[in-house]
Amino acid sequence: MSTQEKFGFGMNEGRMLDLDLVDERLNDKLTQKVPSWRSCLRCGACVATCPVGIGMLGMATAAGINCRNRQVTASGNPVTVKNCLLCGKCQLVCPRGIQTRLMAIELMKEIQNHAIAV
Amino acid sequence: MQSLYDPFVLLFTAGFTFTGIWFVFKVISWFFGLSTTDRRLVTRGILTIKTWQALVEVVRESLFHRKIFKTGFRLGYMHMSLAFGWFMLILIGNIESTYYTSQLFKPIYVSVFWRFFDAGPSFPAAAWAPGFAFWMDLFLLFVLSGLTFAIIKRFMPKVVGMRRTTRHRLPDRLAIFSLWMIFPIRLLAESATCGANGTGSFLTGSIGSLMAAIVPVQSLVLPFWWAYSLVLGIFFLALPFTRYTHIPSEAVLIFFRRYGVRLSEQSPGYTNLSLNSCSSCGICIDACQISQADPSLLVQSTYFIRSLRYKTGCNGAEWACLQCGRCEDACPVGLELMPLRRLALPDAGIGTVLSPVAPRKSNGSHPRILYFAGCMTHLNPGIIQSMKLIFNASHALWSFFDADGQACCGRPLRLAGQADGADRQREKLEAEFLATGASLLVTSCPICYRIFKEEYALPGMRILHHSQYINELIEWKRLRIDKQAGSAAWHEPCELGRGCGVITEPRQVLQTIYQSDVTPTLKGLCCGGSLGAPGLDPVTRKAVALGAISQLTVHQPDYLVTGCPMCKKSFLPISPVPVVDIAEVTAAALVKEPKHSVNPETQRQVLVTIP
Numbered sequence: 173m174s175t176q177e178k179f180g181f182g183m184n185e186g187r188m189l190d191l192d193l194v195d196e197r198l199n200d201k202l203t204q205k206v207p208s209w210r211s212c213l214r215c216g217a218c219v220a221t222c223p224v225g226i227g228m229l230g231m232a233t234a235a236g237i238n239c240r241n242r243q244v245t246a247s248g249n250p251v252t253v254k255n256c257l258l259c260g261k262c263q264l265v266c267p268r269g270i271q272t273r274l275m276a277i278e279l280m281k282e283i284q285n286h287a288i289a290v
Numbered sequence: 291m292q293s294l295y296d297p298f299v300l301l302f303t304a305g306f307t308f309t310g311i312w313f314v315f316k317v318i319s320w321f322f323g324l325s326t327t328d329r330r331l332v333t334r335g336i337l338t339i340k341t342w343q344a345l346v347e348v349v350r351e352s353l354f355h356r357k358i359f360k361t362g363f364r365l366g367y368m369h370m371s372l373a374f375g376w377f378m379l380i381l382i383g384n385i386e387s388t389y390y391t392s393q394l395f396k397p398i399y400v401s402v403f404w405r406f407f408d409a410g411p412s413f414p415a416a417a418w419a420p421g422f423a424f425w426m427d428l429f430l431l432f433v434l435s436g437l438t439f440a441i442i443k444r445f446m447p448k449v450v451g452m453r454r455t456t457r458h459r460l461p462d463r464l465a466i467f468s469l470w471m472i473f474p475i476r477l478l479a480e481s482a483t484c485g486a487n488g489t490g491s492f493l494t495g496s497i498g499s500l501m502a503a504i505v506p507v508q509s510l511v512l513p514f515w516w517a518y519s520l521v522l523g524i525f526f527l528a529l530p531f532t533r534y535t536h537i538p539s540e541a542v543l544i545f546f547r548r549y550g551v552r553l554s555e556q557s558p559g560y561t562n563l564s565l566n567s568c569s570s571c572g573i574c575i576d577a578c579q580i581s582q583a584d585p586s587l588l589v590q591s592t593y594f595i596r597s598l599r600y601k602t603g604c605n606g607a608e609w610a611c612l613q614c615g616r617c618e619d620a621c622p623v624g625l626e627l628m629p630l631r632r633l634a635l636p637d638a639g640i641g642t643v644l645s646p647v648a649p650r651k652s653n654g655s656h657p658r659i660l661y662f663a664g665c666m667t668h669l670n671p672g673i674i675q676s677m678k679l680i681f682n683a684s685h686a687l688w689s690f691f692d693a694d695g696q697a698c699c700g701r702p703l704r705l706a707g708q709a710d711g712a713d714r715q716r717e718k719l720e721a722e723f724l725a726t727g728a729s730l731l732v733t734s735c736p737i738c739y740r741i742f743k744e745e746y747a748l749p750g751m752r753i754l755h756h757s758q759y760i761n762e763l764i765e766w767k768r769l770r771i772d773k774q775a776g777s778a779a780w781h782e783p784c785e786l787g788r789g790c791g792v793i794t795e796p797r798q799v800l801q802t803i804y805q806s807d808v809t810p811t812l813k814g815l816c817c818g819g820s821l822g823a824p825g826l827d828p829v830t831r832k833a834v835a836l837g838a839i840s841q842l843t844v845h846q847p848d849y850l851v852t853g854c855p856m857c858k859k860s861f862l863p864i865s866p867v868p869v870v871d872i873a874e875v876t877a878a879a880l881v882k883e884p885k886h887s888v889n890p891e892t893q894r895q896v897l898v899t900i901p
Contacts, residue, residue, distance in 0.1 A: 269828030
């Protein structure tokens with residue numbers, strides 16, 4: 173008898189985050205260019221204020237900055253970054269004062285240069 | 291007749307010929323580097339009044355340096371004495387040599403070294419000789435006085451009224467040293483010749499006779515002239531590789547500019563000409579607020595232009611400029627520094643995909659006035675609430691265009707060098723604006739206001755910043771204002787004041803509302819929040835803001851009033867006095883009219899935001 177039948181709920185398949193597979197190259201590159209990115213709290217304030225609903229965090233996630241071994245591949249999602257208006261609201265609301273506009277530009281440059289086609 | 295040649299002239303002639311050939315090649319490359327339209331502007335402009343106007347401007351700026359006199363008298367005198375004095379030495383030397391030799395066309399070195407060739411007995415002292423000698427001595431003294439200032443300036447810029455001056459490259463230092471040497475050596479060479487021959491006027495004559503009394507002056511004549519020719523040769527040889535290219539380039543720039551050529555991506559020749567025309571005078575360094583906030587950050591235009599010109603890379607400085615335009619305002623050459631910076635930024639293609647926002651539907655009404663808050667204003671809801679109050683109090687037929695907060699004017703993309711994205715946003719918004727059929731567009735954001743004014747094609751639509759709109763309403767007596775107690779200082783946002791020339795209207799509003807306007811007299815300051823500098827760290831931004839606040843509140847106002855949501859956001863956390871928007875103070879000062887009752891909820895919100 174499976175757990176599903178026994179208790180009325182089931183358990184997910186075992187999932188594992190293999191840290192050996194994490195590709196930090198893009199993150200390292202961007203951190204070099206925008207050192208303040210290191211202090212991101214992942215608080216999401218940028219996403220909340222973004223007029224096009226991406227936010228710096230959204231862009232970073234779309235480009236797969238954090239965990240490249242997930243299913244985000246090749247050119248990341250340049251469309252999401254191209255949507256950015258560089259209006260700078262995210263920079264104003266950011267509690268850590270990250271230079272989000274520069275981050276967006278550098279991220280886009282990396283995507284264009286195919287630096288993250290892994 | 292005495293020979294008009296001596297081997298020492300070769301050093302000067304070599305250097306001068308080299309620079310001459312370089313200049314001819316450069317002018318050709320600048321001209322053919324223009325776009326077809328710009329080339330046509332130049333060729334069609336040559337035979338018009340513009341040529342004369344350009345000539346007048348060349349005399350005014352390249353010789354008299356009128357704009358530098360506006361920065362400071364001593365600084366202006368220093369530049370003028372070197373440029374105008376040297377020019378007069380060349381001119382009088384030329385007239386003098388032509389007068390005596392009766393040859394209009396002669397090798398250029400003859401007039402440059404005229405005092406040497408003049409020395410012989412075959413040129414008997416004519417009635418004119420003392421006159422020429424006097425004027426030559428006078429202008430030499432004039433140049434030497436300016437040179438003294440220039441040398442002192444290098445080590446103590448404060449003497450000529452500058453806080454800092456440019457740190458030069460090695461070739462520039464070599465050239466500046468040879469320039470400094472030219473005039474003292476010329477004085478010695480002329481004095482020695484005059485001493486040996488018993489000629490000369492008050493300067494060269496007296497020094498010459500003094501030298502003749504002490505040393506065997508006859509044997510010194512040739513060595514001095516060799517040295518003079520050598521420093522001239524070095525200077526001219528170094529000229530094409532140093533900042534002194536501005537001497538010939540600035541004149542060409544003035545002509546091209548008068549014919550209507552402007553910086554654009556299509557005219558790389560004009561960009562190169564602009565880079566060559568920068569004299570690295572360093573006036574932009576003092577104008578830049580970053581040079582006080584963080585002296586180690588060399589983002590100022592003089593350094594930026596240098597890195598572009600010698601292709602040394604900007605080292606991140608291209609992203610650290612606030613683009614407030616203070617340097618452009620101060621630049622004595624009148625270079626288009628802000629467009630130059632934006633041309634140098636890499637276009638990464640951001641903003642090229644339009645945001646997936648549903649098209650704005652007309653609600654059936656046909657508003658006469660369209661209100662565009664702008665994205666930054668949405669972070670300051672008090673401004674929007676106040677504008678609503680003002681519109682309703684003036685019984686305007688208005689509509690809130692970007693109530694959803696999702697419209698972008700494109701200026702942030704433009705400032706970050708993302709030209710394609712900016713154009714696409716502009717096209718989209720232009721069409722949406724025109725579809726509303728409104729005849730007046732009011733915006734609360736100077737950043738949006740500037741791009742609407744400069745780039746948008748909106749036929750039949752007036753564009754106003756809300757401070758202008760409020761001023762008009764007050765003038766037309768559509769708003770009734772209760773005079774408020776206290777004093778206020780106006781902070782002029784860069785994009786509004788310097789950028790669009792909206793200077794008097796907000797001040798008039800302030801003077802209507804407050805008892806006293808204690809705005810200090812200064813050129814518009816940057817609040818530090820600028821969208822121009824994506825790479826500037828928050829610490830420097832705060833230092834810029836603190837510097838601006840300390841200058842703005844020097845007369846201790848009760849309120850610091852601004853017209854830009856960005857400035858308000860930047861100043862609020864650090865200002866010792868309350869920072870408010872001009873719309874908020876107007877809304878708070880409105881005479882309450884009972885018959886047009888305002889929603890009490892909105893009114894409460896407004897009052898809460900106003901300290």
